[in-house]
Each structure stands twice: as C-alpha cells, then as structure tokens.
Amino acid sequence: MKIILIGFMGSGKTAVARCLGCVLQLEVFDTDAIVLKETGLSNMEEVFARGGELFLREMELMIAKKLAARGNCVIATGGGMVQNKIVLDYLRQQQGIVYFLNCPFELCKSRVQVQDARPLFKNYEAAEHLYDLRLPLYMNYADEIVNVDGKTVVEIAEEIAYGQ
Numbered sequence: 001m002k003i004i005l006i007g008f009m010g011s012g013k014t015a016v017a018r019c020l021g022c023v024l025q026l027e028v029f030d031t032d033a034i035v036l037k038e039t040g041l042s043n044m045e046e047v048f049a050r051g052g053e054l055f056l057r058e059m060e061l062m063i064a065k066k067l068a069a070r071g072n073c074v075i076a077t078g079g080g081m082v083q084n085k086i087v088l089d090y091l092r093q094q095q096g097i098v099y100f101l102n103c104p105f106e107l108c109k110s111r112v113q114v115q116d117a118r119p120l121f122k123n124y125e126a127a128e129h130l131y132d133l134r135l136p137l138y139m140n141y142a143d144e145i146v147n148v149d150g151k152t153v154v155e156i157a158e159e160i161a162y163g164q
Contacts, residue, residue, distance in 0.1 A: 035063065
C-alpha cells in the first residue's frame with residue numbers, strides 16, 4: 001500500500017501522513033522535509049531564496065524519482081507537486097493511490113497564518129489565485145477526494161485508512 005497525499009498548503013498533508021503512518025504502521029515521507037534535508041536549508045523561504053520556485057520543482061522531481069520504487073509508505077507532497085504530471089507518475093508507481101485533502105482556501109489560510117510564513121503565501125490574494133489554479137489539478141490527479149473541513153487529523157486518517 002502506497003498512499004500519496006496531495007492538497008494546497010495548510011490542507012493537513014503532513015499531519016495526516018504522520019497519523020496514517022502510525023495507524024497503518026507504514027513509513028512516512030514528507031517531500032518538503034526531504035527538500036530541506038537534501039539542501040541543508042531550514043525553511044522554504046531559504047529554498048526560494050536559493051533558486052526560486054524552479055529550484056524547488058527540480059528538487060521535487062528528484063525526490064519523486066527516489067520514492068518511485070518505494071511501496072508500503074505514506075507520502076505527504078508539497079502543495080505544488082501537482083503542477084508536474086511526471087512527478088505524480090513517479091510517485092504513483094508501486095500501486096500508489098492519490099488522496100486529495102480538499103480544504104477550503106480560508107481554512108488553509110488560517111492554518112498557514114499560525115505556521116511559519118510560506119513564500120507562496122506572502123500575498124493572500126496571489127495565494128488564493130494559486131489555489132484556484134491548482135484546484136482542478138488536485139481534482140484531476142486524485143483517486144480519492146477527502147473533504148477535511150470540520151474533521152480532526154485522526155478522523156481524516158481513519159477515513160483514508162478504513163474507507164469510512
């Protein structure tokens with residue numbers, strides 16, 4: 001079983017992945033965390049400062065290639081990984097199932113405000129435009145859509161794990 005979580009920044013991919021990993025006893029990979037580890041940088045703002053969004057997307061492609069052969073794991077993707085079909089094709093290998101964590105923009109915004117600022121969320125109007133552009137991609141690539149509004153991380157993880 002290989003579970004791939006997609007969704008916008010703040011949709012809960014990382015938290016749900018960790019919970020799913022515990023529930024299903026699967027290894028968890030967070031592509032944003034891997035980017036930081038591979039680059040030796042401490043946050044996404046530094047990644048963008050080093051090489052911009054293109055640098056991040058190149059790193060994501062490299063990570064997707066490394067994770068392609070992995071099975072029995074949960075992968076929390078970066079919010080923009082859906083912008084490159086090749087990346088998701090790599091991740092889908094080994095019978096990967098893609099779950100879109102469908103989260104309203106306002107909820108994503110409130111969650112990101114609590115966390116450290118993300119480069120693509122510095123301007124809320126631009127972030128909402130990006131959300132609107134990516135939403136059809138998330139829907140298109142998803143094998144399953146999980147609405148997260150009003151649910152806890154545990155409820156979302158159990159819905160994915162047990163199909164509730």
